[in-house]
Amino acid sequence: xxxxxxxxxxxxxxxxxxxxxxxxxxxxxxxxxxxxxxxxxxxxxxxxxxxxxxxxxxxxxxxxxxxxxxxxxxxxxxxxxxxxxxxxxxxxxxxxxxxxxxxxxxxxxxxxxxxxxxxxxxxxxxxxxxxxxxxxxxxxxxxxxxxxxxxxxxxxxxxxxxxxxxxxxxxxxxxxxxxxxxxxxxxxxxxxxxxxxxxxxxxxxxxxxxx
Numbered sequence: 005x006x007x008x009x010x011x012x013x014x015x016x017x018x019x020x021x022x023x024x025x026x027x028x029x030x031x032x033x034x035x036x037x038x039x040x041x042x043x044x045x046x047x048x049x050x051x052x053x054x055x056x057x058x059x060x061x062x063x064x065x066x067x068x069x070x071x072x073x074x075x076x077x078x079x080x081x082x083x084x085x086x087x088x089x090x091x092x093x094x095x096x097x098x099x100x101x102x103x104x105x106x107x108x109x110x111x112x113x114x115x116x117x118x119x120x121x122x123x124x125x126x127x128x129x130x131x132x133x134x135x136x137x138x139x140x141x142x143x144x145x146x147x148x149x150x151x152x153x154x155x156x157x158x159x160x161x162x163x164x165x166x167x168x169x170x171x172x173x174x175x176x177x178x179x180x181x182x183x184x185x186x187x188x189x190x191x192x193x194x195x196x197x198x199x200x201x202x203x204x205x206x207x208x209x210x211x212x213x214x215x
Contacts, residue, residue: 009067010067010070010213011211013063013064013066013067013210014067014208014209015207016067016207017067017068017206018207018208019064020061020064022204023056023060024199024203025200026053028200030046030053031050031189032047032050037108037115037119037122037123038115040104040105041109041115044106044108048105051098051100051101052102054093054097055097055098055101055102061090061203062087064203064207064210065086065147066083068206068210071210071213072151072154072158072160074157074158078150078153082148082150082151085146085147086143086144086147089139089141089144090143092137092140092143095136096133096137096140099129099132099136100132103129104126104129108126133187137187138186145173145176145177148172148173149170149173151169151206161206162209165202168202168205172199172202176195176198179191
């Protein structure tokens with residue numbers, strides 16, 4: 005029974021990582037209100053896929069958490085932090101990926117006379133999105149750091165996956181200290197592809213686990 009549990013959760017991690025990669029490949033760049041309306045279908049599809057992937061990823065991390073349980077139960081702390089990060093990602097996707105395109109599309113036929121009202125609303129939506137992105141980024145950094153330290157100390161997985169996690173976190177810290185903007189599309193893609201690589205690798209190792 006336990007072996008089947010690790011198999012199913014490992015598949016969830018692998019599938020979740022692939023969905024993250026697909027989402028970021030599809031994710032269009034932002035722009036003016038006219039541009040957002042023009043690509044609203046693509047924005048909606050990409051963010052709907054992102055929201056769909058979140059519970060799959062969370063279930064996968066649940067299996068990883070159980071597998072990495074130590075006497076301090078720190079993997080549970082990592083799981084709770086991951087949950088907060090995914091909630092932040094969900095709200096960011098809802099606000100900017102679903103609500104904003106839907107709202108702006110209602111004014112697509114009378115955009116010029118409403119543009120002065122729509123601009124502050126659009127800017128406010130972007131302002132909400134930025135702290136939610138940082139909640140996601142910081143939560144994943146903390147959680148992956150905890151998981152990686154457990155892996156390095158407990159020897160339950162090959163050490164290289166732990167070192168990979170530490171490298172990603174150090175890269176993120178250096179990027180933050182040097183002014184790298186992780187909430188831009190390029191910055192967010194780099195960070196997301198990095199953690200997707202770690203999640204995918206962890207899923208493969210969990211699948212091969214003998215526990």
